[in-house]
Amino acid sequence: MKQLLAILFENEAGALVRVLGLFAQRNVNIESLSVAPTEDTTMSRLTLLTLSDAQTIEQITKHLNRLVGVVKVINLVHVEHVERELMLVKVCAEGDERQEIKRTCDIFRGQIVDVTTNTYTIQLVGPTAKLLGFLEAIGRAHILEVVRSGTCGITRGAKVLSAGPKGA
């Protein structure tokens, strides 16, 4: 089951590895993660995508809350939220195919951010499913390299994730 955790934690050495250790010690793989400082640079925000059952993720969430360096944790799958991911993909684009690839890129609202005589580097932003759909449309044979940022998520509406009291 897909779980998407948003975690606010201290932006300091060693804090991230404490968070990740809780997944590793339960043999839970992390599908993607994206982390950077927030508007308050003393804090980092991590969005972490994992596949796990509800009970396991509840235990992990409780243990995340136990960590001294973790300020706030929510599971975005339980709330209305927006999620986006950025992907850079380098494709082989030669001859007649250049036009076709450009058109596919436009359909997916991608941008070509680097060009050579036989490649395009395309930037695409959207929900993960859209990025995977684009790769499908381009065709495996054309793909030279893919880099994905990992999913970022934020709740819809006025509610914000901030350094208030921790939830249980």
Added chain:
Amino acid sequence: MTPMLTADEMLVRALIDQGIAHIFWHPGGASFPYHRALSKCEEIAFVLCRHEVGACHMADGYARATGRPGVVMLTSGSGATNSITGIANAYMDSVPIIVICGRDSVGHSVATQLDETDMIGVSRPVVKHSYIVPTANDLPRIVREAVFVATSGRPGPVVIDLPRSAYESTVKYEYERSEQISLRGYRPAESGHTGQIRKALEALLQSERPVIYAGGGVIQGDASPALLTFAECLDLPVVTSLMGLGAIPGANRLCLGMLGMHGSGLANNAIAHSDIVLALGTRFDDRATDDPEQFCPRAKVIHVDIDPSSISKTIIADLPIVGPVNEVLNILIQLANDKQELQSKRNVRYLSWWKQIDDWRQQPSGEERHTKESDSSNRIHPQDVVQTLYDETRGEAFITTDVGQHQIFVAQGYKFSTPRRWVTPGGLGTMGFGLPAALGVQFAVPQGMVVCITGESSFLINLQELSTCAQYDLPIKVFCFNNGTLGMVNQWNQIQGHENEFLGYAESMPDFVQLVESFGHRALRATSLDELKQAVYLAFSEEYKNQTVFVDVWVDPNVLVLPTKKRGSGTSTEVPVDS
């Protein structure tokens, strides 16, 4: 004016400011610079241990007996990694210890210098929190935070890594005493939800077969007096976990003893037939619950714990209450006292339930049955040792143990009258804990009667601390249940039908009396019940009172710990005595 101190003076000063009176240490190259200040310090007693894990177990015993944090100072590399078992043990049993390690420097690649290990990385899964000190100026704050984190909420170990790159040994730094704690990510629950507590009381009043299940959290949270008051107020029976022994006086009518794999039939029957369980400060360990599906199958579970991650982990709580057990119990007592009708009904509550419990109480327990069967053996029965010690110490000794049959015999037989006297490695099952823990307890309670009950296999794991014991003249009494075998392991082999896989080493045992005497201690041997009684009498006599006394007790190796349950068999089914 702010005093100017060198980094080593600063560390010691910060510890003094936190009320630290004892430090258990083992020095080495990387910790050498700050050891100079230690020798000059008069406010803190420095205990030089023979092994780092011994130092940790001492700090652990010290903390369990008092509730104050136990502090350990070590060097880098192997000095630090040797402490891991001690730290993990404290982590599993939620004991506040602080382990300060030296390190050459941070920044250079790890593990290229002599005696270097990433101690923070190695200890990460078994600490509550850890720090690398960035600069000497941070020391007062970090020490203050470490003590706060270790002792508040659900207590646990904290590691501080102090690299030499954080300070110049000759430079003086401004010492600013740290008062404020600002940890936005750490706010342990201070009180339970009143609405939930109210519901809990109603549920208890409406129930017919209630049981209180008290865990180590009652002891750690100093909630024993409140527990007794509340249990008496509603006339509630109390069972305890291994870690909860002493939460309620063992001889009290309300106390049904320990539950679980080796628990009393009475406690297990009560839990199995209950319609409501009020669980206090316990994590429903598998040795207590066995198969969660079959644990108190008809009961509603109210779970009070300061740590939300303990709630609904193995047993789903119908009514969770996150908060310190003591606060929650005090609110329960207050709510109960406010109810007029409670006062008049005090003696008629749960009448048929108590009648059932008293019927169970009359039945012979598994322990007694087995005692009779092994009468033919002329070696000492382990339960007789526990009983003799109990009679001699009137249930008031501080008892430390290791792990195995001896541990369970004490848990079943020694009725602790007060909390914090039962010091046992419950969660990690650490053989080698008992002796150093006894030293730690004796440092904390110099006038206390401290007894280490151990097995010969466990004792051999950390016997080097007998030398520490000699150095500091600690009058602990050690009773070593010697059956020449890994008793509990063999018991399991036997129960599971692998009798031929007997693990014995009776032929390669040292002469324990000579061994212990070589450390300068009194050592006695007991091969019969009469000799045992004589040895116990001597150990606590005027003549030997102020000395370390070791008694090599030759117990019957054929005695099993009973009752016992096969795993997965549920709370109320025992392995038959003749299996």
